[in-house]
Amino acid sequence: MFHTLKQVPHSIAFPASNTVESGAAKEDQAISITYDKSVTLVRINCPRQDGHDWVIEAFTALEKCGMAFDMVSIQPGEVSFTVKSRLVDSVYRSLEKLEVYPDSVTDCVKLSVRGRSGQPLLSSMITMAETLAQCNIPLLRLVESYGLIEVLIATGYISEVRKALAKNFNC
Structure with a gap:
């Protein structure tokens, strides 16, 4: 994992998830977004x-x-x-x-989205993919590991992604 991550100025929260694999209803935790702009x-x-x-x-x-x-x-x-x-x-x-x-x-940015409490994020990969698709932002990579979502996009889209996340996740 890369170590040079910068905190995005505001945190956002995903909406409540309607389904959970275990069958129990649970809301997503508040999330934090960090990013690394120096990725190829x-x-x-x-x-x-x-x-x-x-x-x-x-x-x-x-x-x-x-x-x-x-x-x-x-x-x-x-x-x-x-x-x-x-x-x-x-x-x-x-x-x-x-x-x-x-x-x-070249000129890629890797966004890392994680729950503030360390809890896995629910339905976040789908939500992230849908958000980027709605904005016609090319998704170079989308990975998830233990509730950490990482997205690779062209650096030029970072401002648009932040706006889309704020809009789609009611920040």
């Missing part, structure tokens, strides 16, 4: 037809350089992950040795 999405298309060996080689090369990455996705024929923008050149140099040439989406 790196995408690697399968360079060879030798199965997943190239994936192992690529991650081994990144590990040898002490590369920290996040939001990993391994799909047939494509691997992608996020890194701090200042590390992109190192990623390219590490993979060049393997004759792997990724492309990247």
Whole structure:
């Protein structure tokens, strides 16, 4: 996880959730939103037809350089992950040795949404995806882990996302 996060000036609260997996009715807790503006999405298309060996080689090369990455996705024929923008050149140099040439989406921001009390957020992923879709904001990544929701978007949309969250979540 990246450590340079900035607090958004105001907190917002999600509306009450009507359903909960356990069957018990419970409202979402107040949330906090933090973000990191210095993120790049790196995408690697399968360079060879030798199965997943190239994936192992690529991650081994990144590990040898002490590369920290996040939001990993391994799909047939494509691997992608996020890194701090200042590390992109190192990623390219590490993979060049393997004759792997990724492309990247620069100027991304990673929003992290979590409950203030540490409780899991209910129906937040769906709400977040719907909010961004309603605003026609391209969603580069959406992940959830133990109630922490992380969204990757282009930096240019940060102001619009904050307004949409305020509007849709009655802040």
